Amino acid sequence: MFNIWINKSEDDNESFQNNIENFLLFNLFDKNNKSNVKTDVEQLWRRFSCQSLNNVAEDFLIIAMSVFCADKRLPRRKSIDNWTRNIKVFIPVLEEEKWNSVKDELQRTISFLSGDNWVFEFRKTTFRFRTNKKNTNYKVLNKQQFDSVSLFSGGLDSFCGAINLCEQKKNTCLVGFREYNLLTSRQNELFNAIDKAYPIINKELILFNVNPFAPIQLGKERIALSAESTSRSRSLLFLAGAVAIASILGKNTPVYIPENGFIGINVPLTDSRNGSCSTRTTHPIFIKSINKILHQVGLCHEISNFYWDKSKGEILAEHIEKPVFNKYAHRTLSCSHPCLSRYDKKKDPTIEVPCNCGYCYPCIIRRASFIVNGKDDTRYNDLYKLDKEFLMNYSSLQGRSSDLRAVLFSIRRFYQNKNDEGYIRDLLVRQGGLSSTEIIAYGRVYRKSMEELISLIRYLDLNNKGKLISYLGIEGLVGNA
Numbered sequence: 001m002f003n004i005w006i007n008k009s010e011d012d013n014e015s016f017q018n019n020i021e022n023f024l025l026f027n028l029f030d031k032n033n034k035s036n037v038k039t040d041v042e043q044l045w046r047r048f049s050c051q052s053l054n055n056v057a058e059d060f061l062i063i064a065m066s067v068f069c070a071d072k073r074l075p076r077r078k079s080i081d082n083w084t085r086n087i088k089v090f091i092p093v094l095e096e097e098k099w100n101s102v103k104d105e106l107q108r109t110i111s112f113l114s115g116d117n118w119v120f121e122f123r124k125t126t127f128r129f130r131t132n133k134k135n136t137n138y139k140v141l142n143k144q145q146f147d148s149v150s151l152f153s154g155g156l157d158s159f160c161g162a163i164n165l166c167e168q169k170k171n172t173c174l175v176g177f178r179e180y181n182l183l184t185s186r187q188n189e190l191f192n193a194i195d196k197a198y199p200i201i202n203k204e205l206i207l208f209n210v211n212p213f214a215p216i217q218l219g220k221e222r223i224a225l226s227a228e229s230t231s232r233s234r235s236l237l238f239l240a241g242a243v244a245i246a247s248i249l250g251k252n253t254p255v256y257i258p259e260n261g262f263i264g265i266n267v268p269l270t271d272s273r274n275g276s277c278s279t280r281t282t283h284p285i286f287i288k289s290i291n292k293i294l295h296q297v298g299l300c301h302e303i304s305n306f307y308w309d310k311s312k313g314e315i316l317a318e319h320i321e322k323p324v325f326n327k328y329a330h331r332t333l334s335c336s337h338p339c340l341s342r343y344d345k346k347k348d349p350t351i352e353v354p355c356n357c358g359y360c361y362p363c364i365i366r367r368a369s370f371i372v373n374g375k376d377d378t379r380y381n382d383l384y385k386l387d388k389e390f391l392m393n394y395s396s397l398q399g400r401s402s403d404l405r406a407v408l409f410s411i412r413r414f415y416q417n418k419n420d421e422g423y424i425r426d427l428l429v430r431q432g433g434l435s436s437t438e439i440i441a442y443g444r445v446y447r448k449s450m451e452e453l454i455s456l457i458r459y460l461d462l463n464n465k466g467k468l469i470s471y472l473g474i475e476g477l478v479g480n481a
Helices: 010-017 055-073 096-101 103-114 156-167 181-197 234-249 261-265 284-297 312-319 323-331 340-344 361-371 388-393 402-417 421-428 436-463 467-471
Strands: 002-007 023-027 037-039 086-093 117-124 148-151 172-177 203-208 210-212 216-218
Touching: 002 055, 023 055, 037 055, 055 086, 055 096, 055 103, 055 210, 055 234, 055 284, 096 103, 096 117, 096 284, 103 117, 103 234, 103 284, 148 156, 148 234, 156 172, 156 181, 156 312, 156 323, 172 234, 181 203, 181 323, 234 284, 261 361, 261 436, 312 323, 312 361, 312 436, 361 402, 361 436, 388 402, 388 467, 402 436, 421 436, 436 467
Parallel strands: 002 023, 002 086, 086 117, 148 172, 172 203
Antiparallel strands: 023 216, 037 210
16 A cells, blocks of 8 residues: 655644654645645636635645646556555545545545545645735736636647637637646647637636656655656546636536547457556546536536547547648647657657657547548658558567557457447446446447548558458458448
8 A cells, every 4th residue: 555645735744743654745835846746736726816726626636636646656566466556645635524525436436537546534734725926927817708618638639629619609718737848839839729710719728737756755664666657647637727727717617628439438449458558537437426526525517528429530520621620630649658759850850749659549549530531631650650560560568569459459349249239338338337328329439430440440551452451350340341
């Protein structure tokens, strides 16, 4: 069990000293130079010239930051199965009674999201987070000018979602995570394009960052720690930032998280990917659970995904005729590791960083969605072609071709069982129960998305003599599809 202690204020140290044992300590102090968590999360309220958030919104943000810090700095390889960690977090909150009333549900929800076993211990605090300033160096925003909040990652789905909200004349605050400077530049580029295309709609992009350094280790037992490459709880932090802004805009302000239903339902590509190796950010179980928790503690801001019943190709089809989409869609980043290409610049100096690699699972889905809509102007990493040679050259279990192999396996499985409604239903509910309406809708999205993927494979095989389709012996299965 990893024991994590969160200090919200320097004065919180006294409480910690009275409980010192074998803990890993994260300090969330007002000044970054005294903290081992670097963040500018205070911009979420200072942009509106507010000195602080309301109590419950601040607590939710602190909880999400605490979970993210632990998730990012506790290596999964330290667990028995090299994945599932047991984590107990001691968190200071302003509304202890409210959070204790939903603690069991919150533990289950975050455990579902990250694939770990979480335990929360809340303690009462009176210290507010970063209320020492009210002004900001940024343009001050008028909360009366906005009526919604939406996540904006710089990815294709959130780009389409922002366009969709503008088309509906929603005045939206777009919230993004400033993970690294190159991503920030791309997020601003895409936002500015949308802003220019819809000048009469009120909109603003608000970016924030949370960067946990190695926690301070206290007690007898020392744990060799390194950064964890996965971070399944990042979406909780995104949502907490969005809810924080929604709480400023007003009660019942909606929060949108645009993502295609195929990624949302997260049907495992292979049996080995049945667990938390894939995101559960917009899975209906997570969305319903987090909404229930927030309402119970008094944060009445419904989180929803208006793309839940659409494939990625169907989302693109709605926007394909819009000038801003045609001009900038190829600049969006869907890749799971967009900066990895920096290592390939020595081989090909023309590669832009960040870029979409073209071979990870999100990139493969992206490519399929463009191909079924006519063309793909995205510049992928040209050093890696999706062909049989790519599969053979990167054949290790965790190698570059692992996602493509999984997609090919998934296509084969689909065409072998596509007429078996029971089998498809079992795949859909493998992560958890769904309503009959959801099963029907997600079943259609799953089928549509698999057809988009096979369209991509056929397209890639035009100059590859059918080698990808023949790789798993699926010629007969897809030939008449």
